Amino acid sequence: MELRQLKTFHVVAECLNLTKAAEILRYSQPTITLQIQALERDIGHTLLNRVGKRTFLTPTGKLLKKHTDKLFQNLEELEQDLRRLEKPNGKLIVAAPEFYCSYYLSQLLSIYLNLHPQVQMKLLCYNSKETIKLVEANQADIGIVAGKCNRPGIEEILIDQEDLVLVAHPQMVKSRSASELFQVYPFITYDLEGVIKECLDEIQCKPASTIECGSEEAIKRAVLSQTGIALISDVIIEEEVKQGSLQILHRFPKRLLTHLIYPKDQREFSTVSSFIDVVLDVWPTFRV
Numbered sequence: 298m299e300l301r302q303l304k305t306f307h308v309v310a311e312c313l314n315l316t317k318a319a320e321i322l323r324y325s326q327p328t329i330t331l332q333i334q335a336l337e338r339d340i341g342h343t344l345l346n347r348v349g350k351r352t353f354l355t356p357t358g359k360l361l362k363k364h365t366d367k368l369f370q371n372l373e374e375l376e377q378d379l380r381r382l383e384k385p386n387g388k389l390i391v392a393a394p395e396f397y398c399s400y401y402l403s404q405l406l407s408i409y410l411n412l413h414p415q416v417q418m419k420l421l422c423y424n425s426k427e428t429i430k431l432v433e434a435n436q437a438d439i440g441i442v443a444g445k446c447n448r449p450g451i452e453e454i455l456i457d458q459e460d461l462v463l464v465a466h467p468q469m470v471k472s473r474s475a476s477e478l479f480q481v482y483p484f485i486t487y488d489l490e491g492v493i494k495e496c497l498d499e500i501q502c503k504p505a506s507t508i509e510c511g512s513e514e515a516i517k518r519a520v521l522s523q524t525g526i527a528l529i530s531d532v533i534i535e536e537e538v539k540q541g542s543l544q545i546l547h548r549f550p551k552r553l554l555t556h557l558i559y560p561k562d563q564r565e566f567s568t569v570s571s572f573i574d575v576v577l578d579v580w581p582t583f584r585v
Contacts, residue, residue: 302333302335302336302339305318305324305329306358306361307368307369309333310361315329333345340357342355344357344358345358384413384415385413385416385571385572386413388416388418388419389416389417389418389419389438390419390421391418391441392421392422392428392431392432392436392437392441393421393428393440394422394441394442394443394513395422395424395513395515396514396530396533398422399514400583402420402441404579404583405576405579406420409571409572409575412571413568422512424511424512424513425444425487429446429451432451432558432559432560438559438569438572439573440558441456442555442558443554443555444492444553444556450560451559451561452559452564453556453557454557455556456556456576456580458552458555459532460532460552460553461529461531461548461551461552462529462546462548462549463475463545463546463549464520464529464534464545464546465478465525465526465544466520466522466523467542467543469523469526475546478526479502479505482524482525482526483504483506483507483508483526484504484507484526484528485508485519485524485526485527486509486510487512487513487516492551492553495551496528496551499549508524513533517533517534520534520543521542526546528549
């Protein structure tokens with residue numbers, strides 16, 4: 298069986314009309330007939346039946362079409378993947394927490410699209426846990442997350458390290474110690490695991506109550522409204538500390554690591570690799 302003959306059969310089987318198939322393939326009808334006959338000889342079975350002016354697939358024809366559907370779908374996907382290796386194109390989905398989307402990725406996307414205007418960008422705002430799930434499920438090509446990923450099949454690149462601080466509104470602090478504040482006000486966080494738990498253990502503080510928020514920005518806004526206290530990256534509250542609207546209670550030696558994550562099998566695709574290159578080049582300039 299030749300691929301050319303299978304392609305001819307596939308088009309004929311799709312439209313069941315030799316005239317229309319000839320237009321699509323840009324062959325003459327006799328050429329199509331000869332190719333179908335040659336394929337039938339190779340297989341040893343008739344593929345098409347004609348009743349009057351109508352064309353029908355035989356049982357063997359139906360079986361062969363089932364396989365050519367898969368064959369040409371795979372070939373189309375192969376061609377798309379090969380094109381992705383040549384130059385950045387198509388859609389690129391990036392997921393990250395709200396803070397990264399607002400402060401970093403809006404600039405990064407602008408720089409990237411100036412270099413590769415043919416790429417269609419989609420930015421998703423989710424917290425770090427949800428971002429990891431999206432990348433793991435191949436619903437996002439690249440993610441930016443706070444902390445580590447530690448998922449099989451996902452590559453992570455360290456792109457930043459941020460100081461972690463315990464903060465509260467100045468009106469809440471007065472003369473209270475951190476441990477007293479934990480008994481009076483809820484601890485606002487997005488989880489009580491990993492580096493956050495380690496920091497709380499370090500200062501020997503256990504929250505009497507907690508409020509879970511979906512993003513770092515939501516946590517900051519809650520602290521500004523005197524809802525509670527929080528452990529957060531110093532970068533996120535830098536301006537508020539300068540203005541005196543938030544007060545740092547404790548600065549931890551443990552740093553919050555920011556990672557870029559992506560499926561390991563995607564790095565060779567130029568759309569993904571070119572975006573990673575831009576992140577690695579540009580991200581350090583945000584701290585200058």
